[in-house]
């Protein structure tokens with residue numbers, strides 16, 4: 001279990017995270033959902049160990065890791081812009097994290113992961129020659145080969161659309177369930193959050209607005225922010241589809 005206790009963070013005198021308390025169980029997929037600027041990426045980076053919090057603590061599997069370095073925490077992230085190494089090909093990117101620790105994953109597991117993500121025909125390609133969806137899968141593979149204890153994903157679908165978005169969404173869901181991997185996904189898209197995760201953390205202006213299952217959020221939104229901002233976005237989508245096609249089952 002990962003437990004966040006009373007986490008606070010300011011940037012330049014502005015409160016970005018205000019008393020965040022949260023418990024995430026092993027194997028759970030949790031989405032952090034909120035508008036742009038609400039503090040999602042900051043919270044993800046604090047969990048990763050990249051950004052220091054002002055106060056609060058983080059407990060992981062019973063151990064206080066508040067002052068543990070990013071490396072020793074053993075979590076890993078896929079950044080929003082993927083941050084692939086442009087001078088390395090797809091394969092070299094994927095195995096980069098094994099340089100200093102080649103024992104993390106064996107050849108069979110590596111091949112299995114590459115096949116699962118459908119990357120076997122793209123391994124020798126330069127990063128420039130990959131599509132958005134392929135880059136995302138390379139970034140995902142590069143992170144997964146390190147066998148992170150927690151997988152952090154910052155807006156993993158935001159650069160994708162249509163069928164590719166749906167495919168990657170399902171891959172992420174399948175792979176995290178397959179490995180029973182605790183996963184935290186940052187997104188500003190209610191539909192993504194509600195369809196990808198076991199639990200949704202709704203965050204507004206650095207505060208937790210609601211934490212619950214997608215069903216709870218939809219059926220029992222805790223406050224007006226959730227009703228107006230989150231659910232109305234879904235309603236707009238539904239209405240647009242209704243107006244185009246009439247009765248449907250979205």
Ligand SMILES: Nc1ncnc2c1ncn2[C@@H]1O[C@H](COP(=O)(O)OP(=O)(O)O)[C@@H](O)[C@H]1O
Pocket residue numbers: 011012016034035036037038039040041042043
């Ligand atoms: N390194 C930083 N220095 C100063 N302000 C920052 C920094 N990182 C984030 N912020 C500010 O903190 C707030 C929350 O940012 P962020 O966590 O990136 O939000 P989100 O991911 O929800 O869009 C924003 O107002 C942003 O401008």
Ligand SMILES: [Mg+2]
Pocket residue numbers: 040041042186
């Ligand atoms: Mg962000």
